Amino acid sequence: RSLVGANPAMQEVFKTIATVCESDAGVLIVGESGTGKEMVAYAIHYNSRRATAPFEPINCAAIPETLLESELFGHEKGAFTGATGTKVGKLEAAGGGTLFLDEVAEIPPASQVKLLRCIEEKTIQRIGGARKIPIDVRVIAATNRNLEELIGQGTFREELYYRLKVVTIPLPPLR
Helix, strand or coil, X not given: CCCCCCXXXXXXXXXXXXXXXXXXXXXXXXXXXXXXXXXXXXXXXXXXXXXXXXXXXXXXXXXXXXXXXXXXHEXXXXXXXXXXXXXXXXXXXXXXXXXXXXXXXXXXXXXXXXHHHHHHHCEECCXXXXXXXXXXXXXXXXXXXXXXXXXXXXXXXXXXXXXHCCEEEECCCCC
């Protein structure tokens, strides 16, 4: 997978990627559907010091709200009906690497609170679990929606927004 583009806007994207690869700063990639947000996330991960660790993508819009927390944080056996074993969540599975939250605007408000706490404390607690598990993960998020508008509507947490967008990479439309 490689990114291409001679357009000056894409050249700026490449410069930003090169700069952000050297840090663990949170990155928010914004752009229309189909502009390559996931490819940018891959480029950041595979050119960073975390390149040999896992890259765990999760499409927040494709997972039902009732299962999203289990996918992110994992769960313990017996935590809910159907939890027949312990499941490691994406945040834990990405240990040492990168978690890519695609369509981050679709995370329900209650899960946003838990995600914010996890990013701030660098720990997770599996659903039904009693202990906090330390994590070392870089979070890259992407959206095609205006998160500032969603904050104004009360559907996206402002604190999470600022945690995710330490660096923002706007992708130009393909047209």
